[in-house]
Every structure is written in C-alpha cells, then in structure tokens.
Amino acid sequence: DAGSKSGRGALVVLEGLDRSGKSSQCARLLSYLEGQGCRAEGWRFPDRGTCVGQMISAYLANESQLDDRTIHLLFSANRWEKRALMESKLLGGTTLIVDRYSYSGVAFSAAKGLDIQWCKAPDVGLIAPDLVIYLDVQPEKAAERGGYGGERYEKIEFQKRVADHYHSLRDSTWKVVDGSLPMETVEEQLRELATNCIQECQEKPLTNLTW
Ligand code: FDM
Numbered sequence: 001d002a003g004s005k006s007g008r009g010a011l012v013v014l015e016g017l018d019r020s021g022k023s024s025q026c027a028r029l030l031s032y033l034e035g036q037g038c039r040a041e042g043w044r045f046p047d048r049g050t051c052v053g054q055m056i057s058a059y060l061a062n063e064s065q066l067d068d069r070t071i072h073l074l075f076s077a078n079r080w081e082k083r084a085l086m087e088s089k090l091l092g093g094t095t096l097i098v099d100r101y102s103y104s105g106v107a108f109s110a111a112k113g114l115d116i117q118w119c120k121a122p123d124v125g126l127i128a129p130d131l132v133i134y135l136d137v138q139p140e141k142a143a144e145r146g147g148y149g150g151e152r153y154e155k156i157e158f159q160k161r162v163a164d165h166y167h168s169l170r171d172s173t174w175k176v177v178d179g180s181l182p183m184e185t186v187e188e189q190l191r192e193l194a195t196n197c198i199q200e201c202q203e204k205p206l207t208n209l210t211w
C-alpha cells in the first residue's frame with residue numbers, strides 16, 4: 001500500500017492534447033489511489049482559482065487579448081504561485097496527480113512560434129515531476145471525441161503543432177500511453193505506472209526542473 005509509509009509523495013503529471021482523456025483518467029487514478037489507502041490529491045494547471053488563473057481563464061475564453069509572451073509568463077506564474085504548497089504536500093507524504101504542467105506551457109506556446117528555450121526558461125526551478133504520463137491520441141481522433149469546447153487552442157491545426165512539440169519534449173521521466181485504447185485499458189496502465197512511481201520515489205529527494 002503505497003503512501004502509508006513515512007516517505008514523500010510523488011509528483012505525477014498527465015499531459016496530452018485537448019480531449020486526450022487526461023481529466024477523466026486523472027479522476028479515475030485519484031479515486032483508485034485513495035481506495036488503496038494512499039494519500040493523494042488531484043491538481044490541475046492552469047489553476048483557474050487564483051487571480052493569475054482568472055486572467056488565464058478569460059484569455060482562454062477569448063474574453064481578453066494578451067501578447068503571446070505575456071500569457072506564457074502568466075501560465076508559468078500560475079505554477080510558481082503553487083510551488084510552495086506543492087512542495088509541502090509532497091514532503092508531507094501526499095501524492096499529487098496533476099492534469100497538465102510545464103510541458104503544456106512549452107508545447108502550446110512553442111506551437112505559436114515562440115522560441116523553445118525562451119519558453120522553458122521561466123519554469124526552471126519548479127519541482128520536477130517523478131513521472132510524466134503522455135496520453136497519446138492523434139489530433140484527428142481527439143477532435144472527434146465530442147468536439148472541442150470552443151476555447152482558444154481547441155483547433156485541429158493548432159493541436160497538430162502542439163503534438164509535434166510535445167514529441168520533442170519527451171525525456172526519461174516520460175511514459176507514453178496509447179490514449180486511443182479502451183478507457184479501462186488506459187486506466188489499468190496508469191494504475192501500474194503510478195503505483196510503481198509512488199513506491200520508488202518515497203526515499204528520493206525532490207528535485208527541480210532543469211529541462
Ligand atoms: N495551456 C495550459 C497552456 O497554453 N499553457 C500552460 O502552461 C498550460 C498549463 O491551456 F489548451 C493550455 C492548454 C489548454 C488550455 O487547459 C486549458 P485545460 O486543461 O483545458 O483547462
């Protein structure tokens with residue numbers, strides 16, 4: 001039963017295109033872990049509940065216009081304003097299942113044509129995830145799934161560019177899961193990946209994101 005020992009919690013991030021199934025799988029994974037007696041919380045970025053998050057939310061809803069670099073830095077600031085709480089939760093033994101993180105920050109802004117190194121820089125020093133699960137779904141398939149909700153980036157041509165940038169960000173902490181498989185199959189794979197990760201990182205120190 002992962003999480004019942006005195007070790008720290010794991011930082012598990014789910015990434016993927018819009019409509020790749022991240023939010024549903026985060027919820028399923030969270031309730032599974034809780035059922036196993038593991039202390040875990042579900043987080044998401046952007047966190048629309050803060051002042052910065054409200055600016056981001058208005059931008060995504062096309063209710064406000066912001067310069068590309070300005071909105072990029074707001075997304076990063078929205079993670080920075082949660083860093084201290086994230087650290088204390090993890091050190092206190094709570095696992096965080098996070099729907100989007102810095103990889104969304106870079107992939108979406110780079111898809112607009114911003115320089116990748118410039119996009120990465122403001123997130124250096126945030127807490128590095130122990131595991132990044134990428135739900136891999138073809139942009140065309142994702143678009144078919146009940147369509148998009150009308151937010152700013154929910155356009156297939158844009159999502160294709162985002163997918164290319166996600167691809168180039170993959171590193172050793174990434175596990176790619178085929179998000180087009182049946183929901184239960186994906187869920188099963190995520191359970192195993194997360195459980196192993198939680199066990200393995202209990203005694204490991206937290207590290208910072210360096211890219
Ligand atoms: N998004 C999300 C970014 O452009 N940068 C970021 O740093 C983050 C965290 O915001 F289109 C984009 C990705 C998505 C949109 O995300 C809102 P949700 O998951 O649909 O709320």
Ligand code: MG
Pocket residue numbers: 018151
């Ligand atoms: Mg969305």
